[in-house]
Amino acid sequence: MTHRRHKRAQFSSKFGVIAAAAGSAVGLGNIWKFPYITGQYGGGAFLVVYLIFILLIGMPIMLSELMVGRRARKNPFGAFQKLAPGSAWKYVGLLGIMAALLTLSFYGVIAGWSMEYIILSAKNAFNGQSPKQLQDAFEQFISSPIEPLLYQIPFMIFTGAILISGIKNGIEKSAKIMMPLLVLIIILLDIRALTLPGSSAGLEFLFKPDFSKLTGDGVLAALGHAFFSLSLGFGILITYGSYISNENNLGRTTMQVSFADTAIALLAGVAILPAVFAFGIDPGQGPGLVFITLPNVFAQMPGGVIFAILFFILLTLAALTSSVSLLEVVVVYFSEELKIKRRTAVFLATTIISLLGVICSLSMGSFKEYTVGGLNFFDALDWLASNALLPIGGMFISLFVGWKLGADIASNELRKGGHFPHWLLRAFIFICRYIAPVAILFVFLNGVGLLKF
Numbered sequence: 001m002t003h004r005r006h007k008r009a010q011f012s013s014k015f016g017v018i019a020a021a022a023g024s025a026v027g028l029g030n031i032w033k034f035p036y037i038t039g040q041y042g043g044g045a046f047l048v049v050y051l052i053f054i055l056l057i058g059m060p061i062m063l064s065e066l067m068v069g070r071r072a073r074k075n076p077f078g079a080f081q082k083l084a085p086g087s088a089w090k091y092v093g094l095l096g097i098m099a100a101l102l103t104l105s106f107y108g109v110i111a112g113w114s115m116e117y118i119i120l121s122a123k124n125a126f127n128g129q130s131p132k133q134l135q136d137a138f139e140q141f142i143s144s145p146i147e148p149l150l151y152q153i154p155f156m157i158f159t160g161a162i163l164i165s166g167i168k169n170g171i172e173k174s175a176k177i178m179m180p181l182l183v184l185i186i187i188l189l190d191i192r193a194l195t196l197p198g199s200s201a202g203l204e205f206l207f208k209p210d211f212s213k214l215t216g217d218g219v220l221a222a223l224g225h226a227f228f229s230l231s232l233g234f235g236i237l238i239t240y241g242s243y244i245s246n247e248n249n250l251g252r253t254t255m256q257v258s259f260a261d262t263a264i265a266l267l268a269g270v271a272i273l274p275a276v277f278a279f280g281i282d283p284g285q286g287p288g289l290v291f292i293t294l295p296n297v298f299a300q301m302p303g304g305v306i307f308a309i310l311f312f313i314l315l316t317l318a319a320l321t322s323s324v325s326l327l328e329v330v331v332v333y334f335s336e337e338l339k340i341k342r343r344t345a346v347f348l349a350t351t352i353i354s355l356l357g358v359i360c361s362l363s364m365g366s367f368k369e370y371t372v373g374g375l376n377f378f379d380a381l382d383w384l385a386s387n388a389l390l391p392i393g394g395m396f397i398s399l400f401v402g403w404k405l406g407a408d409i410a411s412n413e414l415r416k417g418g419h420f421p422h423w424l425l426r427a428f429i430f431i432c433r434y435i436a437p438v439a440i441l442f443v444f445l446n447g448v449g450l451l452k453f
């Protein structure tokens with residue numbers, strides 16, 4: 001085997017690529033959001049629609065991002081500049097980088113809550129608390145000025161510290177440790193949930209589709225979440241694609257990463273919903289599901305303290321591998337485009353995002369009065385990133401691959417490291433040109449409120 005030296009960093013193994021990309025995909029979206037939106041939109045029928053979107057739209061866009069990244073071997077801004085010189089496409093990359101920066105500001109805050117809940121679990125703090133008390137405690141904690149910052153800031157520093165060590169020794173190595181650990185924890189939690197008396201009602205809720213419960217809003221939420229969960233539209237997979245060697249088969253990588261992301265979301269659903277049902281609690285509680293409903297479940301469950309600790313470690317680890325990817329997008333952009341050292345870029349990006357995060361956190365309490373369009377700063381950033389920047393980014397990436405990059409280059413990239421059937425290539429290009437952009441446009445118009453179902 002010959003070893004060529006690349007100046008640009010690369011992942012060192014196929015497992016490393018999958019661990020890193022799945023690390024990005026598996027996050028708060030899978031463990032915190034997927035179970036609660038499935039609960040809100042009626043269970044099984046929502047799940048079916050979600051799975052169709054992953055397959056039909058999510059996977060082609062993931063493939064598009066990876067392809068653009070590997071072809072250009074640049075950050076998302078530089079990648080479009082290289083593949084379409086002198087055009088405005090580079091702003092699509094810039095949009096993604098912005099979205100990553102804004103998303104990480106509030107993502108780090110939620111990750112901080114999760115860390116606090118590891119400590120609370122260890123102190124057995126949920127024991128004997130009524131649901132109302134648990135809710136008050138959560139609301140008081142997130143709105144207090146200092147406490148959440150004592151977790152959010154260390155979390156961000158930790159994320160930055162992983163990136164300082166680079167692609168192979170930082171991102172790849174940490175993902176190779178954290179991802180298997182995460183799978184192990186989630187399986188333990190599943191076993192616990194499934195052995196509770198009365199847990200089958202939760203499984204039925206999750207897996208038995210009742211299409212009469214499905215709403216137009218639910219369909220759009222499913223597509224939006226498929227995007228968020230696979231980490232699409234932010235240039236993350238363009239960035240990671242730029243570190244993937246030509247021996248890797250991108251089609252296979254896409255399949256493996258999407259499968260892992262979906263499997264973990266389902267395993268999280270199976271860990272949470274049966275337990276919620278076993279204790280007769282309403283699953284449609286919304287964002288408070290893991291911080292209010294679950295502590296209530298843990299308080300009643302035999303061995304609850306241990307499982308609570310494990311659960312919040314799981315949530316924190318999942319958030320960390322995703323935060324690493326969000327920060328990396330910003331770091332590689334700073335270092336390549338501003339031509340600064342990687343270390344300096346890590347420092348700069350971590351500082352900016354942490355400070356924005358502090359504002360997000362304070363907007364839950366002290367800064368509550370300052371609102372943008374009726375939303376506090378935290379919700380405004382979430383709204384902007386998830387409902388506007390993410391779909392726009394995803395739409396343009398698919399248009400770029402469908403119309404600008406074209407079938408020839410796509411076919412060339414897809415055949416590297418393996419085989420890619422011709423019919424699948426044609427289907428892929430067709431989806432990129434027409435299906436994905438139109439579907440995303442609907443989500444976007446619904447998200448910004450211009451269209452209502």
Ligand code: PHE
Pocket residue numbers: 024025026027028029030103228229230231232234236322323325326
């Ligand atoms: N996919 C991550 C999750 O499910 C979130 C994320 C979105 C991470 C976009 C990076 C980019 O939580």
